[in-house]
Amino acid sequence: MEDWEIHWSVPDTECYVYGKCGPFGSCNPQDSPICTCLKGYEPKNIDEWNSGNFTRGFLRRTPLQCERNNNSSDAGKEHGFLKLKMMKVPDFVEWYPDLENGCQSQCYKNCSCIAYAYYTGIGCMSWTGNLIDIQKFSSDGADLYIRVAYTQLDTITLAQPIKDPNAIISNSEAFKFGFFRPVNTNNRYVGIWYNKISVMTVVWVANRDKPLNDSSGTVAISKDGNLVVLDGREEIIWSSDVSNSVSNSSAQLLDTGDLVLRDNSNGSIIWDSFQHPSDSVLKGMRISNNANTGERIRLTSWKSPSDPSIGSFSGGLTDINSPEFFIWNGSLPYWRSGPWNGQKFIGIPGMNSIYSWKWLNLVDDTEGIVSISFNLGNESTHYILNSEGTFGRRYWIDGMEDWEIGFSAPKTECDVYGKCGPFGSCNPQDSPICTCLRGFEPKDIEEWNNRNFTSGCLRRTPLQCERNSNSSEVGKEDGFLKLKMMKVPDFAELSTAMEDECKSQCSKNCSCIAYAYYMGIGCMLWTESLIDVQKFSMDGVDLYIRMAYTELDKKKNMNLIISVTVIIGSLTAAICTYYLRRWIVKRRGCSNESMLWDSVDQVKLEELPQYKFEKLAIATDNFHLENKIGQDGFGPVYRVMLVHQ
Numbered sequence: 001m002e003d004w005e006i007h008w009s010v011p012d013t014e015c016y017v018y019g020k021c022g023p024f025g026s027c028n029p030q031d032s033p034i035c036t037c038l039k040g041y042e043p044k045n046i047d048e049w050n051s052g053n054f055t056r057g058f059l060r061r062t063p064l065q066c067e068r069n070n071n072s073s074d075a076g077k078e079h080g081f082l083k084l085k086m087m088k089v090p091d092f093v094e095w096y097p098d099l100e101n102g103c104q105s106q107c108y109k110n111c112s113c114i115a116y117a118y119y120t121g122i123g124c125m126s127w128t129g130n131l132i133d134i135q136k137f138s139s140d141g142a143d144l145y146i147r148v149a150y151t152q153l154d155t156i157t158l159a160q161p162i163k164d165p166n167a168i169i170s171n172s173e174a175f176k177f178g179f180f181r182p183v184n185t186n187n188r189y190v191g192i193w194y195n196k197i198s199v200m201t202v203v204w205v206a207n208r209d210k211p212l213n214d215s216s217g218t219v220a221i222s223k224d225g226n227l228v229v230l231d232g233r234e235e236i237i238w239s240s241d242v243s244n245s246v247s248n249s250s251a252q253l254l255d256t257g258d259l260v261l262r263d264n265s266n267g268s269i270i271w272d273s274f275q276h277p278s279d280s281v282l283k284g285m286r287i288s289n290n291a292n293t294g295e296r297i298r299l300t301s302w303k304s305p306s307d308p309s310i311g312s313f314s315g316g317l318t319d320i321n322s323p324e325f326f327i328w329n330g331s332l333p334y335w336r337s338g339p340w341n342g343q344k345f346i347g348i349p350g351m352n353s354i355y356s357w358k359w360l361n362l363v364d365d366t367e368g369i370v371s372i373s374f375n376l377g378n379e380s381t382h383y384i385l386n387s388e389g390t391f392g393r394r395y396w397i398d399g400m401e402d403w404e405i406g407f408s409a410p411k412t413e414c415d416v417y418g419k420c421g422p423f424g425s426c427n428p429q430d431s432p433i434c435t436c437l438r439g440f441e442p443k444d445i446e447e448w449n450n451r452n453f454t455s456g457c458l459r460r461t462p463l464q465c466e467r468n469s470n471s472s473e474v475g476k477e478d479g480f481l482k483l484k485m486m487k488v489p490d491f492a493e494l495s496t497a498m499e500d501e502c503k504s505q506c507s508k509n510c511s512c513i514a515y516a517y518y519m520g521i522g523c524m525l526w527t528e529s530l531i532d533v534q535k536f537s538m539d540g541v542d543l544y545i546r547m548a549y550t551e552l553d554k555k556k557n558m559n560l561i562i563s564v565t566v567i568i569g570s571l572t573a574a575i576c577t578y579y580l581r582r583w584i585v586k587r588r589g590c591s592n593e594s595m596l597w598d599s600v601d602q603v604k605l606e607e608l609p610q611y612k613f614e615k616l617a618i619a620t621d622n623f624h625l626e627n628k629i630g631q632d633g634f635g636p637v638y639r640v641m642l643v644h645q
Helices: 046-050 100-108 445-449 499-507 549-556 562-588 593-601 613-619
Strands: 025-027 035-037 041-043 058-060 080-088 094-096 115-119 123-127 134-136 142-148 167-169 175-180 189-194 202-205 218-221 227-230 236-239 249-253 259-263 269-272 286-290 299-304 307-318 324-329 332-336 360-364 369-374 381-385 391-397 402-409 424-426 434-436 440-442 457-459 479-487 493-495 514-518 522-526 533-535 541-547 628-632 635-640
Touching: 035 041, 041 046, 080 100, 100 115, 100 123, 100 142, 175 249, 218 249, 286 307, 299 381, 307 369, 307 381, 434 440, 440 445, 479 499, 479 549, 499 514, 499 522, 499 541, 541 549
Parallel strands: 025 134, 424 533
Antiparallel strands: 025 035, 041 058, 080 134, 080 142, 094 123, 115 123, 115 142, 167 175, 175 189, 189 202, 218 227, 227 236, 249 259, 259 269, 286 369, 299 307, 307 324, 324 332, 360 369, 381 391, 391 402, 424 434, 440 457, 479 533, 479 541, 493 522, 514 522, 514 541, 628 635
16 A cells, blocks of 8 residues: 555544543543533533533532531531543542552542542542543543532442432432432332422332331441431331342442442442332333242332332233233232233234334243333333322323323223133123123123123033033034134143144143134133133234034024014015005005105004014024124114024
8 A cells, every 4th residue: 555554543532632521521422412511510601511612611519518617507418429430530630649448538538639539550549620631431441539419429338328308319310319208198218219300200119118207217338238228216127138248338329210239349239129129110120020939020009199108009920931911909910911922912902003112022031030121212201000000101291291191001991800700701892891702601690780790601502522422412513713803811821733733732622612823922722711801903812712513503504684684674664665655546546745655654564573582682692792793873783593493
């Protein structure tokens, strides 16, 4: 090439330009804008800042305690140091001969010292003037400790506890951890809530079942390294309760809203709030089920909007082989999502269109651990299981200053688990909402008529495979009735059978009463009562129900159809009317059309066939939806089987 090749040069980004972000500003070439203020500072000139001119830098938002009058109300509330990793240290450094362990102490004793750092080969560095030419690196750099007011700290240490009403704030100032009082109560709790949202929204609570009854509480690091909540008598009312805790630990509130307890000797996390959720799911949190250890990470609702203690409802994953998300009321199922097919829960209709942005991710490590995480987009979106048992997605709208509800479940009565009992099917668009599956009848007709469907239905005709093989009906095999767009029942058993083998596998086992096949899940078989079946208006699964041949014959051999009867009856009436009209005209010599039809109105068409209600109920299988073929101005039209005597 006969030319010089450039291997290294500076400045290679805007951030390398000296003092690009001004005093107390930090530059990161990967951010937009590239300049941000250090925590606890704000732009000196907001107009210049908004126009992209950062050279004037920033000012401290809250004075340090050592700079204030000792008689102020903040006396005794000490400031601390905020750790910034992988930083280019500021200009105008001052050196101390101290070792690493004494560097913080040396800076802390001098109120003019606003930052320090220690680097092997250089030693203890401190700064007493403006912090200028700071940059965030993507690798290397030094740990820079910035002196901040106690209100700006995001960490609790053995030497820096927080007392009511103090709090710590995450570095991005998105979340706050401290003491709060719910509405309509004087009890005080320790928790995490949104810091920048005007409506107080708590997402995690420590002492849920042991509230403080006054403002004398403290959050501290105990001697054994656990994070604890103490009352005014310094008795522990809540603890992180880590058995393998360490003496040198600290608790930090992350920008994700996760409160983590770290081993300061190696930086490892020994406990965090995401592993012990309350009623809310934040971005990055996982709900999981470990089949090996039995450990489950679940949501638990508040008892009421003013009582954070553990309520009646819980939510989590179940069934490792075919994962579903459940809500329980106590120990009883309250709602379920249907099985996961690798992309969605098939029991949530419309999930393809509504949640095409992949709102969740379910991971099976094939070693007994299944977990689900929610991709929420930003920190001001979360999922919550409220005290009424509703699980939903909420996102904050600044203009409205309120939470907007996105997805929620259960939505209708039919979403409530087992609403129609065993072998009952629920359709929120029908009245009543519950019907028995074809071939089944109410177990308790009085309860059913009173809209109590929980006892469900019983099979009307025994299956052939269950009868005596010597009966006269040998050879008349059972069959399967196809139900479209259904929520599959609970307690599915998975089979390795392919789609074309699924029916055959169920047919060979008389205990198999239903089957379905769905891509991503495979062949599903049911041998117990069919519970929590629902008819969807979209999506859903083709569910095949095993039925006695006589029940299938009713469907195949319908000799009389009400709609045909209506048509034939109408034609007969029209023909009779025509000839009757001609006869009247001929006999009376009447040419007045209105007089003619007045006479016709008085004629009773007694020749049309009539049926008793009981016979129609039997013929329509108790007016089952499968027999409904339409509706006109007079009501629904059914097709029926003529019952010959």
